[in-house]
Amino acid sequence: MAARQLAGSGADVLVIDRYEIGERQTSACAIPTAWLQELGLIESEKQRFDSVLIHTAHGSIRLPVPWSFSTFDYPSFCELLWDQCDAEFETAKVNGRSDSEKTGTVPIGASPISIDTDRGPIHAPLVVDSLGWKRVLAGGAHYQPPEAPLSRGLEVHPPGGNVDLEVFINRRYVPAGYGWSFPADDEVRVGVGSFDPHFPVRHTTDLLADDIEVGKSAYQGNWIPHRLRPATANGVFFAGDSAGHCFPLTAEGIRPALYFGAALGMKLRDVVDGTVTREQALDDYHSFSAGHQRAFDWLLRAQKLLPKIHPRLVKPTLAASFKAGGSGDYAFNRYLGIAPPEFAALANSALRSSLDEVAA
Numbered sequence: 001m002a003a004r005q006l007a008g009s010g011a012d013v014l015v016i017d018r019y020e021i022g023e024r025q026t027s028a029c030a031i032p033t034a035w036l037q038e039l040g041l042i043e044s045e046k047q048r049f050d051s052v053l054i055h056t057a058h059g060s061i062r063l064p065v066p067w068s069f070s071t072f073d074y075p076s077f078c079e080l081l082w083d084q085c086d087a088e089f090e091t092a093k094v095n096g097r098s099d100s101e102k103t104g105t106v107p108i109g110a111s112p113i114s115i116d117t118d119r120g121p122i123h124a125p126l127v128v129d130s131l132g133w134k135r136v137l138a139g140g141a142h143y144q145p146p147e148a149p150l151s152r153g154l155e156v157h158p159p160g161g162n163v164d165l166e167v168f169i170n171r172r173y174v175p176a177g178y179g180w181s182f183p184a185d186d187e188v189r190v191g192v193g194s195f196d197p198h199f200p201v202r203h204t205t206d207l208l209a210d211d212i213e214v215g216k217s218a219y220q221g222n223w224i225p226h227r228l229r230p231a232t233a234n235g236v237f238f239a240g241d242s243a244g245h246c247f248p249l250t251a252e253g254i255r256p257a258l259y260f261g262a263a264l265g266m267k268l269r270d271v272v273d274g275t276v277t278r279e280q281a282l283d284d285y286h287s288f289s290a291g292h293q294r295a296f297d298w299l300l301r302a303q304k305l306l307p308k309i310h311p312r313l314v315k316p317t318l319a320a321s322f323k324a325g326g327s328g329d330y331a332f333n334r335y336l337g338i339a340p341p342e343f344a345a346l347a348n349s350a351l352r353s354s355l356d357e358v359a360a
């Protein structure tokens, strides 16, 4: 997303990943539909939902959503987004900051930044770490799960079909967290997420799959950050899970990765255009991300509260909190507003006007 915002800028943009683009899906891939529409990615949509069906240990409740969620096809989504970039791509494994920085031969964060990869060093004045929760390019101590503010998630992707986006808030599957069944046309993505990183989710992912009678194939899982982290450090920009941009409670991380990636890409374009310095961009983007702390705290409070609600009270609490047309619409709209689709529209128009300027 950050690279996309630099399309046509003349910047020499290199995107690297240890895998090919779209090769390794790490998510159930549910996102507000409007984000797919705004970004021209709607062709990757697999199924659309205007409500969430929640199963508690003591009954089920359907929460109408005042907008819609979609599940999408991960490889097509990545390809469509990549088509909007004019960057180069190489596969390489990033090992970390270069040895010269580590040994102090070069001051940390000085431009250009040096990155050590299994295919040799890379030097660049602007470096974005979107390598996930490991935050590979940060200096200092790294998170060591399970002793870290991380959730953990595991899911299976068997073939199948269903009509509802389903969530299971039931201690049968996880004491603190939830299970899900997200249909995506010809397959269904069924998994368990635990807010407590010590809880092993493999057994109960199997249990949920057995309970709802789907197969157990194509396992995929990961640690999921649930705490916002500084979005810049030692001269490097962080976006997505590397900055803890995944929302607590819901573990929705794709939309915020797109949102913060867009904000960052727009800022980097200003640096390339010479209207702000790299140092100013580091400050501005840092503040932009940190400005979302309250919203992340709101979701983290809810994440901590959910496991404390007595199982018998979960359904009545949801019924009282999510009234259709009232508190439910308010909560869902407030949630969407943390990273609203209008921001994608803003990123589009910024990109269009930059491209028009280049063409003129």
Ligand SMILES: Cc1cc2nc3c(=O)[nH]c(=O)nc-3n(C[C@H](O)[C@H](O)[C@H](O)COP(=O)(O)OP(=O)(O)OC[C@H]3O[C@@H](n4cnc5c(N)ncnc54)[C@H](O)[C@@H]3O)c2cc1C
Pocket (backbone or CB within 6 Å): 016, 017, 018, 019, 024, 026, 027, 028, 029, 030, 031, 092, 093, 094, 095, 130, 131, 132, 133, 136, 152, 153, 154, 155, 191, 220, 221, 222, 223, 224, 239, 240, 241, 242, 246, 251, 252, 253, 254, 255, 257
């Ligand atoms: C089971 C599960 C289900 C989920 N379901 C949803 C969902 O339905 N909707 C949603 O919005 N979010 C969901 N999430 C969260 C979401 O997957 C993440 O928040 C999101 O993928 C974060 O995007 P990212 O680009 O920051 O990091 P990632 O998606 O983790 O991407 C990091 C990239 O960096 C590459 N990489 C990592 N280390 C290196 C290295 N050393 N060298 C080179 N490349 C490297 C990886 O190959 C990868 O391509 C789910 C998470 C899990 C675990």
